[in-house]
Amino acid sequence: MLTIDELKIVNFLLDPDAPKELPQKEASAQLEKLGLTKVFLEIEKPLMPVLEEMSNNGILIDQKRLVVLKKKNEGKIKELEKEIYKLAGGEFNLNSPKQMSEVLFKKLGLKARGAPTKSGLQSTKASKLEELKGEHEIIDLILDYREVFKINSTYLEPLSHFKGRVHTTFLQTGAATGRLSSVNPNLQNIPDSVKEVFLAEEGFKLVSLDYSQIELRILAVLSEDENLIEAFKNDLDIHRLTASQVLGVSLEKVTEEERRFAKTLNFGVIYGMGATAFARNTGLKRVEAEKFIENYFKGFPKIKKFQEGLVEEARKNGYIRNLNGRIRWLKFINNENGFLRAGAEREAINAPIQGLAADIMKLALIAVHHECKKDHDVRMLLTIHDELLLEIKEERVEKIAKIIKQTMENVYPMGVKLKVGMSIGDRWSDL
DNA sequence: GGTGGAAGCGCC
DNA sequence: AAAGGGCGCTTCCACC
Numbered sequence: 001m002l003t004i005d006e007l008k009i010v011n012f013l014l015d016p017d018a019p020k021e022l023p024q025k026e027a028s029a030q031l032e033k034l035g036l037t038k039v040f041l042e043i044e045k046p047l048m049p050v051l052e053e054m055s056n057n058g059i060l061i062d063q064k065r066l067v068v069l070k071k072k073n074e075g076k077i078k079e080l081e082k083e084i085y086k087l088a089g090g091e092f093n094l095n096s097p098k099q100m101s102e103v104l105f106k107k108l109g110l111k112a113r114g115a116p117t118k119s120g121l122q123s124t125k126a127s128k129l130e131e132l133k134g135e136h137e138i139i140d141l142i143l144d145y146r147e148v149f150k151i152n153s154t155y156l157e158p159l160s161h162f163k164g165r166v167h168t169t170f171l172q173t174g175a176a177t178g179r180l181s182s183v184n185p186n187l188q189n190i191p192d193s194v195k196e197v198f199l200a201e202e203g204f205k206l207v208s209l210d211y212s213q214i215e216l217r218i219l220a221v222l223s224e225d226e227n228l229i230e231a232f233k234n235d236l237d238i239h240r241l242t243a244s245q246v247l248g249v250s251l252e253k254v255t256e257e258e259r260r261f262a263k264t265l266n267f268g269v270i271y272g273m274g275a276t277a278f279a280r281n282t283g284l285k286r287v288e289a290e291k292f293i294e295n296y297f298k299g300f301p302k303i304k305k306f307q308e309g310l311v312e313e314a315r316k317n318g319y320i321r322n323l324n325g326r327i328r329w330l331k332f333i334n335n336e337n338g339f340l341r342a343g344a345e346r347e348a349i350n351a352p353i354q355g356l357a358a359d360i361m362k363l364a365l366i367a368v369h370h371e372c373k374k375d376h377d378v379r380m381l382l383t384i385h386d387e388l389l390l391e392i393k394e395e396r397v398e399k400i401a402k403i404i405k406q407t408m409e410n411v412y413p414m415g416v417k418l419k420v421g422m423s424i425g426d427r428w429s430d431l
Numbered sequence: 432g433g434t435g436g437a438a439g440c441g442c443c
Numbered sequence: 444a445a446a447g448g449g450c451g452c453t454t455c456c457a458c459c
Contacts, residue, residue: 093454093455095439095453095454095455096454096455096456097437097438097439097454097455098438098455098456099455115444115445117437117438118437118438119437119438121438123438123439124438124439125438125439125440126439126440146439146440147440149453149454150439150440150441150452150453151441153452153453153454154440154441154451154452154453155441155452158452158453171450174449174450174451175449175450176449176450177448177449177450179443179449179450180450181449181450181451182450182451183451183452184451185451185452186441186442186450186451186452188441188442188443188450188451189440189441189442189443189450189451189452190441190442191441191442192442194441215443267447267448268447269447270447270448271447271448271449272447272448273446273447273448274446274447275446276445276446276447277446277447278447281447338446339444339445339446342445342446343446346446346447346448347448347449349447349448350447350448350449351448351449353448354443354448354449357443358449384442384443385442385443385449385450386443387443
């Protein structure tokens with residue numbers, strides 16, 4: 001028998017976009033038929049009490065510090081508003097993309113690059129404004145305003161209403177790849193500048209344990225690319241190696257800039273990025289970007305094969321599975337609309353990697369919880385995809401953190417070892 | 432008064 | 444035409 005919550009998760013595993021949920025009996029039968037019983041029984045179900053406990057634990061906020069930060073930000077917002085109005089020659093709603101677009105591109109006569117959005121307006125998003133930086137001094141102020149306003153309205157203001165500890169809710173049915181999501185509030189997207197308001201209780205420390213390069217390690221394992229596997233075995237700087245491989249220069253000759261390109265490329269490959277996006281990101285010309293990507297796949301030939309295999313499998317089945325059998329449905333994988341189809345192909349390339357990383361973290365949460373649940377000196381607080389945040393009694397923190405680190409590293413043995421970074425401090429911003 | 436899409440942006 | 448995966452939250456705005 002399944003509880004209501006369990007039934008929700010089963011239905012989600014069967015199909016996250018299904019309009020209605022299957023009843024108990026049918027859901028269980030489908031679960032078995034699709035080979036998802038293991039994912040449910042070994043991952044999702046045992047995870048439920050762990051998430052509940054993390055939510056109950058909550059994380060402490062420093063309200064005093066929060067108020068100070070908030071005041072400071074509100075001051076900046078007022079200041080920026082004034083200066084922007086002056087430069088714009090009048091007041092308008094700074095938070096309205098429509099009005100912003102009109103002021104910039106009509107009133108001030110800045111020339112927009114690129115096509116308008118669906119609504120017929122020129123986009124004023126940050127990446128577009130970046131391109132206009134030199135043309136008017138108002139641009140920098142708008143970018144600053146957006147940043148400060150966002151911090152205040154999305155983080156500082158809502159957090160200021162919590163007393164003591166903040167209890168998020170983790171959704172097991174939040175992400176199609178198997179990742180968790182966090183709501184009310186979302187504590188998985190706290191900006192660095194706000195992390196200083198989260199702290200450990202007196203006598204405790206905050207501990208962050210994060211999987212290092214987990215998705216690239218998974219890519220190495222799944223693609224069986226010897227270069228990548230070897231690199232991780234030797235604990236090389238993976239972005240430097242990529243640059244050296246792609247550019248055909250020795251490791252020592254790689255410049256910082258080249259390493260940055262390679263880093264973008266490494267992440268891009270996981271996401272199925274094309275030349276356009278890569279060019280946009282790096283400032284390279286499109287043809288240069290294409291060359292870079294072509295060289296990348298030459299240097300890591302198995303990765304290309306691996307990705308092609310995923311797309312092929314997805315086309316055949318209408319879904320892609322990760323190593324544990326978790327399914328990601330890809331409704332558009334055979335769609336005649338090229339845009340939709342390309343999107344589905346990128347999802348097919350990404351889902352097995354992101355989804356396995358998510359599973360590994362879930363298994364780690366279960367294992368760590370099993371180890372620590374009776375120990376009142378250890379509290380599991382948050383998971384931010386590849387990071388686990390805990391609060392541990394000061395006297396024992398070093399020892400316990402090391403044990404948990406080991407647990408995380410050994411929870412899912414693969415051809416490439418998982419590596420976990422560890423950091424200890426009083427505030428989240430120290431980690 | 433509530434709702435839902437867009438636009439925008441924070442994180443991994 | 445656009446063309447990097449996965450999320451949640453705030454604001455504006457059109458609409459009922």
